[in-house]
Amino acid sequence: MSYQLPKFRHPALPVNDLGYTKADYEGAISTLCAGCGHDSISGAIVRACHELSIEPHKIAKLSGIGCSSKAPTYFLGNSHGFNSVHGRMPSVVTGAALANRDLLYMGVSGDGDTASIGMGQFAHVARRNLNMVYIVMNNGCYGLTKGQDSATADRGSASKKGEPNIYSAIDLCGTALQMGATFVARSFSGDKEQLVPLIKAAISHRGFALIDVVSPCVTFNNNPKSTKSYEFVREHSDATGTIDFVPMQKEITTQYQPGHSHEVTMHDGSSIRLYKMDESMNPFERRSAINALEEHRSSGNILTGLIYMNLDSRDLHEVLETSRRPLNSLDETDLCPGNKMLLNINASLR
């Protein structure tokens, strides 16, 4: 592994609508272990943002603490980043998003950062329906402290140390649904074809969008007895269907099998097309999504794909009726009522 990114770029690298190449969305070179699922997720984020032609500096990437939370250094190098406090990324994003509603907020967290120390903030940011993408790089263990089980490790699953986990697992998708999240998806770091359109859809969604991405830890949790290993996940995942994301004003060119597809227009005018859908579930109905999650859980399989999306979502800014102009752009003339009002207040206090 080299420690510096090569500056050279192929002159024929494809550019997006803004004229940026994919390299403009990349970050510093990763210091995670070779083969870490997190690096694939970073790659998927880069691809999604590039393909969606989002201006790189109009994204803010925030994280907590842990291997996952180091990842934002390794993508979107032209975006401001904030590696905050363990488990507290949601509150920092909430404040940041309130300050400037015009940026895209990409939160990155891990299973320890979200399901243990940050459970409270995770629950509440979902409940407030903050307009953000919340990606959990979920490997079922604490990597930076050398492989302890995390709260998303399945009961009976064993990491490299070999001791089976004795506690039941927290299902982040199920929890998010219960807490009122308006977009819930699950994917696998090894399945970019599924993950990239899901990230795009999450970005287009107005409100809180969780993507729980199973992302194997090659060093501590990729052994035969682990349910978060590459092999296990490949063998045990069931997709709700295949998802395709069509940005606004783009022509739909893919041909689909008739009968099993479903097209939905999103808030920003783009659309998603779901095909090869599992007919037993409806991802636009919360109850159906919860049932599907539970059925897969009890059969020992991992449900991936778009699990739930609320098309009538109202995000925190809409609920609070905050100004269309970002709050951080307001100055004295907008904010300060002046001395005259104080004279009146003084008079009322005598």
Next chain:
Amino acid sequence: MKRIESVNDFVIKFANVNGTGSASANNLFAKAVFRMGIPVSPKNIFPSNIQGLPTWYEVRVNDKGYLGRRGGIDIALSVNPQSMAQDIKEVLPGGYFIYDNTKPLDLRLHRSDITIIGVPLTRICNEQYEDPRQRQLFKNVVYVGVLAALLDMDFKVLSGLVEDQFKAKKNLVLSNIHALELGHQYVHNNLEHPIGITVHKSDQVGDKILLDGNTALGLGALYGGATVAAWYPITPSTSVVDAFEKYAKRVRIDPGTGQHNYAIVQAEDELAAIGMAIGASWNGARSFTATSGPGVSLMSEFLGLAYFAEIPTVLFNVQRAGPSTGMPTRTQQADILSCAYASHGDTKQVLLFPSTPKECFDFGALSFDLAERLQTPIILMTDLDLGMNDNMSEPLSWDDERKYDRGKVLTAEQLEDGVEFGRYLDVDGDAICYRTYPGTHPTKGAFFTRGTSRNEYAVYTEKGEEYEANMLRLLRKWDTINQYVPAPITVDCGMETETAVLYFGTSEESSREALDHLASEGIYLNAMRVRAFPFNKEVQDFIERHKEVFVIEQNRDAQLRTLLMAEFEFGPDKLKSVLCFDGTPISARNIRKQIKTHLNGDNVLPLHRNTALLRAGESR
């Protein structure tokens, strides 16, 4: 018996039951005295309870303008049988005890050294009103009418106040005035009046106002341009955000579109509250949170991040009696050390110490300028006494020409022009570096904010020398900060003295009064009020100039003294403590007594700290 006789100089204590609507009636009394031109300082002494437990309201009326707690009760007005035994005991000899004698006073409680005045409040109300809730509410107003007659107050002032208070609701004006008259009339018809203590019109309040510190802070945040408030409910700070919201609703909502130029989030806990405040200011909005001691403990980790990553943060700490849940509805200044050095690792946090509602407003607004200019947390340290009680204060004012100081922020144009940007690069030599807001420029100015060590260009590093250089720069920044924070105020007694006093925050009024009394006994002391940490050089010089300095504070462990010793390396002989930590505001009598005890030769430091503290306690 020698009755207490005085005009415009007394302490009255109302004893009520929590949740019976007594607060507004008591407030009516205090405000009426204030409108008659006499300085007042009302203090709520309330339980951590919503309904049913005893609650008190102590009002000091003082023509000379002494507003601190005096100590001692001249008049007790008791409508709470639960606390009657205690209330009657507290009255000073020669004082007055006014009570509801619908039920006769327990003979065992009788005292021959005070004047006991019975008024059948319950009976009067039961005869007048059918509705039980009205009986209860108006009983409070009736006793204000009783007081007006007993103290020979101007009834027109009271009725005028009621009219102002219920402007829009004519029937409420009439019914309240009627209740006042019921009490007034009863005294006229049945009791000897006025008593030895009277209230007469005066002209000692000038253009002053009566306001609680929390409302002033909320207004300070509004005027200071705060747009994001994140908080978690905790006594005694809750009313800060309440006030901010009240006024924001009035002036920050566009009447045409209904859009809000502010956002308030009640967070899930204090960790989230400060996380939101930090996230918002990182992103260029002025934001704040308000809390009290337990909240500060929870916020400590984030305060370390904001210190180290240099993110403007405004935190209003309305202190209460700790540790732990402590006495949540009682006052103290006991978070000095936990705030000054908040968080793990080497940290120093900026503290501001307002003394009056006017200073709450001024420092509240100033906090945002300081936070952005200095890129660090600003912790404004007020307390329950200042925050939740109406305090007489200079009127609030704002210079309409004033511009917000947004600190060192690079714009897209500057970045485009090729200004070298290193987030932690000390370009100007004042140890304060330039920052950029997210979203400023497509290819320049982005950086990674982190709580881990990094170099001057915000790139992660574990090199010891780079970490150390950054920590030393933060120490140099402390010197810059020192030039920006409010300077102390010196009160010179007009002569060279060996001994001096130093105080801060809500100890001011009582300290000043104690100094006047000591001066009248021939004991002259220079005084200084500290208004911020870092301590200004003036503070060091002042202490060095005197042989001995009494540090007056409202906590057990002499926390400000410890801080002074740590920062200036003064020995323990130099600084003496005057303490009060029973949860009530420190009184002038207490301060005077502690200082005199010490000056009269009782200056051998007892072997056991406990003995010293017991002594402090005895002299309260």
